[in-house]
Amino acid sequence: MTALGGGSVLQKGLSSSSKLRRLVDAADSAVPSRVPNGVKPTALRRAGKVDDSVPDADVPTGRMSAKLNDMPGPKRQRTTEQFDQLDTDGSDYLGNTDINDPTLKATDLFENTGPSGRRALNDLAESDQDAADALLQMDDAATQRRFVRAYESGEVDSDELTTALRRYDELDANEKRTADAMVMRGGDDGVSLLDEQVCNSPCDSFTEA
16 A cells, blocks of 8 residues: 555656646746847737747747837837738748748748738748748848739739749859849849749859849
């Protein structure tokens, strides 16, 4: 009987320890990491809302708070609301993609392009996640806006947007700068042109533009 009683006590202890560990883990994830001084409480709260909106994605709350802190209040709210309006494909994509800091990159996209960027990301997440990666990883904000605007306006459809993004992603740094200039000169038509170009390495159609 003593052995059985001891086993019961041990089992209860392990169960309590497991519950405590889960509570500690939950509390730890809720506390923003490395939050810089001077971050507004509203930025902290908004970072927490992003974390709640995409529970399966990694949200570095400290850096997210700092990024949101730099935005004017109305833009901060509009940007973070896009996470709450992601559909299942978009939310799952942010949790599954292998790119670095996808939620921070999505924040940049939403700040840069608003609801149009969120709609484009949702559609790409469903149809071609490599193209979604390419959209999020664009360094040139103006080019990113052009891609999103071309899709939103109907200048390119989903397949054409996917092709253009994949081709853009395959360019080296110099070719991307040339492509950025081409897209800026051509506007929405520039994205269509990028979709139509067959680009090998080196990408003659861009380096000669």
